[in-house]
Amino acid sequence: MNQTSITIVLLMSLSDDQKTIHVLFIFFLLIYLMTVFSNFLIILLVVTCAHLHTPMYFFLGNLAFLDMSYSSVTAPRLLSHLSTHRWSISLSECKAQIFFVIYFVASESYLLASMSYDRYVAICRPLHYSQVMSGGKCAQIMFLVCLCGFLVPIILNSFLRRLTFCGPNFIRNFFCDLPHLFQISCTDPTINFIVLLILGSVIGSIVFIATFYPYVRIFRAVLRIGTSDGKSKAFSTCTSHLTVVVIFYASLTFTYLVPITSNLLTLNQVLTVIYTLITPLLNPLIYSLRSKDLKAALQRALHIHRLHPDTATRR
Template identity: 80%
Template sequence: MKNQTSITSVLLMSLSDDQKTIHVLFIFFLLIYLMTVFSNFLIILLVVTCAHLHTPMYFFLGNLAFLDMSYSSVTGPSMLSHLITQHWSMSLSECIAQVFFVLYLAGSEVLLLSSMSYDRYVAICRPLHYSQLMSWCTCAKMASLVWSTPFLVCIIYMICLRRLTFCGPNLIQNFFCNLPHLFQISCTDPIINFLVLLVLAIVIGSAAFVATFYPYVRIFRAVLRIRTSDGKSKAFSTCTSHLTVVLIYYASITFIYLIPDTSNFLTLNRVVTVIYTLITPLLNPLIYSLRSKDLKAALQRALHIQRLHPDTATRR
């Protein structure tokens, strides 16, 4: 058996070898990242400051905006740094930390989307009991589960990950570290870790999947029973934004985690990964902003107040 030397760093795959293309990509992704942070922060600010947005729907939307902003910050700044310096490497500990936060935030988003689906189900199918079923106490409990459950699961999985040793080759076929990439550079058989991950994915993932999509089965049945077209249109408009976000999210993670990371799909996988990690966190606030009259009204009101009192913010 050959001697195996543990690696201390990993080498990420460059997005391009052409210098001009790299400059274009850097400007493009920098704008995407700044717009993502700004748009999601703006939603959080509106949800916190506007009294008429203090509802369960916008409470969860504020959580989604914070989650998207955090997810983009896990991969975005490091990728921009690699683009500008052209040093596509990071320490193994940094790579493992990135894996932890990617898994944690992805798991949180899965649970958060299911919570938002339940909120839409109650609003459309049980409107008379909405204030009782979606009380602030219930929302706080659901949010605590959204943020704490994936954290505990990821801590347990990171402990299991300590059994692996990494001896290379240390090349990772992407611009950031994800769990499948760690399996590829491990010189320890990762079958136990893979089985643990599979069990967790089946138990938590399938439960979250059912909790996310089953309410929409009930919603569609309820909407179809509405006789007036205006009533149907109003009911659909309250859940279209969320359903769009859900479909984009699940389509992306399905491709990334279920399609084999082979040479045939390598380029396509990297494109989908960019969309999933950088573009989707920007699309989410845009989708909600375009579909939500309340958000647009809150933004217009805030801009109108700023025009009327331009020196107020300066004095503050």
């Protein structure tokens, strides 16, 4: 039987009501603008403020870049669908969106693991911190994070080429995601599911352990500190990162553990919105609220702008 390959993928609309669509457009537009602004502000402060030129804030600046980039893979397209009421995307654009979503998620997980190691060295090996986490070492770590981020999407994309798509061309999500794309394949995607499961289990477990095991060592070291002030200061240096890590893995886990069924479709959409749009906004807010150095840098920048508005404008 002849099968015609599809070139357009239809996405699921978030609502059929026009007033709801307008409200959602404004809501998601504000979230996206706040995400870009807050993450860009952190990058700007880390680059321009000399006292933020430390490994912790170097990694934080890169985390902000990944969050901003990840949000930009899905949010602008979603806003376009909401404004034009056309919930379609070409198959090639759909595959490209999947590639970059996986890349930024993988890179962020590697970066969070690197930040855990940075906190471990700072608390458990403070005398060797400047040597172990030198500027050159941090740059090498970040290079490996970006390079290894391509590993998973390249492997999955190579196996994706074996699939053919001949209809139906409708997926139950507002953006392209790999499990949803498998469901509209007219080729048996079992091999692809197995590869995805193996990569997710092996690499995910390694990164998960690498992220949380340093905190086991950190907690042991902190508990040996005699004074309560010392314990409080030690915990305060890693609470922001630990909060971001918990939110990242919790949202990722709930998004992909909830089965894609008609009964749980609304819940799945809500979890997907939180994971793709809300989480990149929460990360800079968490660090900004808990980091005294970041708040001081922001206050100093605002104070300089008020004192020298003409100079700030010329710059």
